[in-house]
Amino acid sequence: MREPVWLVLHVPFSWTVNVVFEFDDNNYIQVWESYDRFAKLQICRRIQWSYHYGRVMAKDELGYATQGSPDDPLEIRIDTCGGEPHLHYRQREPHYSQDQVRGLTIKSIEAIEFIKTVLKHRSTKKTFQKLMGFKLSNGE
Numbered sequence: 001m002r003e004p005v006w007l008v009l010h011v012p013f014s015w016t017v018n019v020v021f022e023f024d025d026n027n028y029i030q031v032w033e034s035y036d037r038f039a040k041l042q043i044c045r046r047i048q049w050s051y052h053y054g055r056v057m058a059k060d061e062l063g064y065a066t067q068g069s070p071d072d073p074l075e076i077r078i079d080t081c082g083g084e085p086h087l088h089y090r091q092r093e094p095h096y097s098q099d100q101v102r103g104l105t106i107k108s109i110e111a112i113e114f115i116k117t118v119l120k121h122r123s124t125k126k127t128f129q130k131l132m133g134f135k136l137s138n139g140e
């Protein structure tokens with residue numbers, strides 16, 4: 001685990017968060033979020049995000065785990081690449097949209113909940129379906 005990197009783009013209404021947890025068994029969690037303000041309002045919202053857990057496949061210049069190719073192996077990823085929040089499970093394809101996932105509202109998952117679920121998965125070996133209560137349209 002290392003310190004989060006806070007990158008403030010436009011003080012104070014727009015920012016991104018990138019947090020990485022590296023584990024001894026060569027897996028990592030990467031949480032990336034982008035926030036922006038509602039038009040004409042003094043409040044902000046999460047507009048894009050990616051919560052990823054899987055094997056470390058790339059390192060940055062300091063030797064820390066970082067995002068590699070989109071096709072790299074993964075255990076689970078919830079992201080907004082290409083628009084609506086969706087789920088990747090055990091591999092990049094397919095992208096499970098909300099109508100292909102039962103029992104879980106994908107966009108309701110926040111970073112802290114994702115991190116806690118991965119930690120629980122690692123300590124209990126329970127599947128993500130069981131921990132998060134979802135079923136996929138392909139029967140998984």
Ligand SMILES: [Zn+2]
Nearest residue numbers: 079080081095
């Ligand atoms: Zn995606």
